[in-house]
Amino acid sequence: MENYKLVTTVYVNPTKGNDANTGSKLAPFKSLTRALKTINITLSPTIIHLASGLYSTNSGEIFPLQVPKGVILIGKEATKGKGIVISGSGKYRSPSFGLQQVAMVLLDDASLMGITITNNQNRGTGIWIESSIPQITNCTLKNCGREGIFICGNAKPLIVDSTFIGNGGAGLLMAGNSKGEIWRNVAQRNKLGIVISDFAAPLIAKNTSSNNQIGIALSRQARPVLRHNSLKANTLGGLRVNDHSTPDLGHPDDAAGNIFRDNRHFDVHNNTSTKLISAGNELNPTQIKGVVDFIAVTTQTAQANLSHSTLNDLGGHWANTFIEALITKGIISGFPDGSFRPEAPITRAQFATIIAKTFHLPIIRNVKNFIDIQPGFWGADAISRAAGMGFISGFPDGTFRPEKNLSKIHAILALTNGLKFKGGNPNILQVYQDRAQIPSYATNAIALATQKRLVVNYPEASLLEPQRDITRAEVVAIAYQALVASNQEEPIISPYIVNPNINMPSFSDLRGHWAENFIRALVSMGLTSGFQNGTYRPNKLMNRAQYAASIAAAFEPAVKVRAPQFSDVPKNFWAYRQIQIAASSGFVSGFNDRTFRPHENVGRLQVIVSLVNGLNLSATSEDVLEHYTDIEEVPVYAQRPVYIATQRQIMINYPDPKKIQPYRKATRGEIAAMIYQALVAVGRAPAIDSPYISNLYNSSSRQLTR
Numbered sequence: 224m225e226n227y228k229l230v231t232t233v234y235v236n237p238t239k240g241n242d243a244n245t246g247s248k249l250a251p252f253k254s255l256t257r258a259l260k261t262i263n264i265t266l267s268p269t270i271i272h273l274a275s276g277l278y279s280t281n282s283g284e285i286f287p288l289q290v291p292k293g294v295i296l297i298g299k300e301a302t303k304g305k306g307i308v309i310s311g312s313g314k315y316r317s318p319s320f321g322l323q324q325v326a327m328v329l330l331d332d333a334s335l336m337g338i339t340i341t342n343n344q345n346r347g348t349g350i351w352i353e354s355s356i357p358q359i360t361n362c363t364l365k366n367c368g369r370e371g372i373f374i375c376g377n378a379k380p381l382i383v384d385s386t387f388i389g390n391g392g393a394g395l396l397m398a399g400n401s402k403g404e405i406w407r408n409v410a411q412r413n414k415l416g417i418v419i420s421d422f423a424a425p426l427i428a429k430n431t432s433s434n435n436q437i438g439i440a441l442s443r444q445a446r447p448v449l450r451h452n453s454l455k456a457n458t459l460g461g462l463r464v465n466d467h468s469t470p471d472l473g474h475p476d477d478a479a480g481n482i483f484r485d486n487r488h489f490d491v492h493n494n495t496s497t498k499l500i501s502a503g504n505e506l507n508p509t510q511i512k513g514v515v516d517f518i519a520v521t522t523q524t525a526q527a528n529l530s531h532s533t534l535n536d537l538g539g540h541w542a543n544t545f546i547e548a549l550i551t552k553g554i555i556s557g558f559p560d561g562s563f564r565p566e567a568p569i570t571r572a573q574f575a576t577i578i579a580k581t582f583h584l585p586i587i588r589n590v591k592n593f594i595d596i597q598p599g600f601w602g603a604d605a606i607s608r609a610a611g612m613g614f615i616s617g618f619p620d621g622t623f624r625p626e627k628n629l630s631k632i633h634a635i636l637a638l639t640n641g642l643k644f645k646g647g648n649p650n651i652l653q654v655y656q657d658r659a660q661i662p663s664y665a666t667n668a669i670a671l672a673t674q675k676r677l678v679v680n681y682p683e684a685s686l687l688e689p690q691r692d693i694t695r696a697e698v699v700a701i702a703y704q705a706l707v708a709s710n711q712e713e714p715i716i717s718p719y720i721v722n723p724n725i726n727m728p729s730f731s732d733l734r735g736h737w738a739e740n741f742i743r744a745l746v747s748m749g750l751t752s753g754f755q756n757g758t759y760r761p762n763k764l765m766n767r768a769q770y771a772a773s774i775a776a777a778f779e780p781a782v783k784v785r786a787p788q789f790s791d792v793p794k795n796f797w798a799y800r801q802i803q804i805a806a807s808s809g810f811v812s813g814f815n816d817r818t819f820r821p822h823e824n825v826g827r828l829q830v831i832v833s834l835v836n837g838l839n840l841s842a843t844s845e846d847v848l849e850h851y852t853d854i855e856e857v858p859v860y861a862q863r864p865v866y867i868a869t870q871r872q873i874m875i876n877y878p879d880p881k882k883i884q885p886y887r888k889a890t891r892g893e894i895a896a897m898i899y900q901a902l903v904a905v906g907r908a909p910a911i912d913s914p915y916i917s918n919l920y921n922s923s924s925r926q927l928t929r
Contacts, residue, residue: 231268231269232271234247234252235251235272237253239251240252240253242283249743255271255309256283258271259294261909269293271296273297273298273307277308278309279309284309284311286312287326289327290329291333293333295334295716296333296335296336299683300360301683303362303385304339304340304361304363308339309339309340310341310342312325312344312347315328319376319398319399323346324342324344325342326341326349326367327340328350329350329352329359331355331356331357334359336718339362339365340363340364340367342367343368344368347368348370348371349371350372351373352373352375352380352401353399355376355380356379356381358380358381359381363386363387363388364386364387364394364395365387366389369393370393372395372396374395374396374399374401375398375399375421377402378401378403379401380404381404381539382395383404383406383407384407384408385408387413392414392415392418393415393416393417395408395416395417396417396419396420397417397423398421402424402426403425405426407428409430410432411433411435412435413436414436415439416438417430417440418440418441419441419445422443422444422445423446428448429452432461433453434458435458438454438457438461439461439463441464443466445470448471449479451480453481453482454482454483455482455485456485458487459488460486469499473503475518476520478504479502481505483505491506492512493512494512494513497514499516500515500516501517503520534562535561536565537565541682541696541719542697542699544715544717546563548703548712553580563696564695565696568628569692569694570626570627570628570629572605572623574609574634575606575615577699578614578615578641579606579609582614582641582642582705586608586611587612587613588610590607590610594622595622595625606625609641614638615637630689631691631692632669634697635665635701638677639672639675645671649670651723652669656683660689661689669687676707676720676721676722677708679704679720680719680721682719684720700719730758732759736761737915739761740911741896744911751776759892761890761895762891762892764824765891766824767811767819768792768802768822769798770825770889771801771805772798775800778808778901780804782807782808784809786802786804787813789817789819791818798821805837808837809839810837811833824889825894826886828861828885828886830889831861831874832861834873834897835867836864838905848862851865852879853882856885856886857885865883869917871904872904872916875896875897875913875915876915877915880916880918899911
């Protein structure tokens, strides 16, 4: 089994979807409202992909949409959500501000990426953030009656690279005791670009506020830090400071770097009784109202102190989590000016240095000296080590060409070669829209890297762009994913990690099969896969080791007891870890002779008892199972699990729903169906209708208490 974090992936399409679907890529929901109802916030994180279209009451949305903890809503970051529009309004009672008209509420650490939000009610707000820590990246907030985003309470959001345009009140308003970071956003044609009030004290950095009435307005006791913002061509003025607010506009050793230019009546209007200090800002003294004291700057250090990151250009960057992880390990670092330059191309020498620091594998081949690498070259040792481990090689003319930029395809090839990954199903390349650009010599390696989840594509996961120069951020991301695949690091959740199972082509032997919908649903969640020849083999029997691996992948169960060391499962057995997980969580057990018998096929009754016991399921009654025609074949110890499984609609009986067939061996299709129904029972997946789901307690209704 692969080492990857269990993440639920859901798809929504307002034009082609149906809320009776499973929410997979092949069968998307119609409304975001329906998708949000499927989420169990106590279990796995969820990524919801939104297709182009209008999400409104006409498409089934119920406003306000409340996005819970651990949910990432993703549209198209490359276009800042163009064509993916959530438009509507609903009554929301704020703990701090009472009844509001809101389109969306972001709770806890929810994330929004590449989506347009609008709320055209007279006092409508696009996004409401209260005492939460969400992230908003590359979104558009437009034509809201009042403000695009309202932030209050003790909120600490990160809002990056987004656009606020045409909002009736403010593009963004922060109140209460909120803090957080507002980076590289654009506010245009709003009444007020950015408003900071009450005791709010955010970092406002590298934003552009132009063609509003006022670029940034402060009131009450606001204490924002303003760095490297551009306030230009606003029809009244750039920055207005009211009441007792005090912006940080720089210090002698910390140049603020804000630019005020072409504002009609003022660049800065200090409407308070307190003198403002300006250090290192571009200001026209004739455009100042009120008292502002200009102080000389002795050093330029603001850049190094801007971000919560140790580097000043990573705030909100899509690869920030990967980069910070490798910085923490001491594998990578930034440049002397405090930047990382994530979008810069990387040279072959720089790549070799990252490889040499990331992986510590045996030297497997002797490396001849490259004719263009002198002994004193800064990267000579790293190049020698990376080549000796088998990751990279030189050119036929004996050169290494250290300053040559590395392409994305060659970076991926280097990792698959060096880590000696085996296998690869070329059918998996169907996930890429531009697969025709993959050269024939690399198809197997790219397929293998995709299967191992090494590939990270931004901004579109389905675009590989194999021939272009790879960026520093991309190298870090795929190197980290290689560590995850090698079980050396914990998985990171990102919508840009290519999940091959979600987009796998149709299995050649599934069409029309009775378990097809269950299997495809599990595939869409990344919880099962087929074989390299493009088949699923739903009628093939499953052995106990394979079943344990399926349980470990589907449920990531918690440890309840210490798992025994089975005498026939050595530590180098392919499913040793999965068997330990399934056994320690109560899903499976061994035999009296301390064996597990991993190659023995698992029976239907074993699967039923396993799911009920492992999930600690209970029933609301203890009815007699007289509706089953072969109930007498079920031993006494298993009768309670059987009626619990029946009541929870986990029991799948094909071809006759009234026959349990307890001693028949279970097929891959049956096990996939029962595992999926178990996920439904615990709130992890939407229900699928099937005539083979046994529902014998209440013949008048298909809906049972869960």
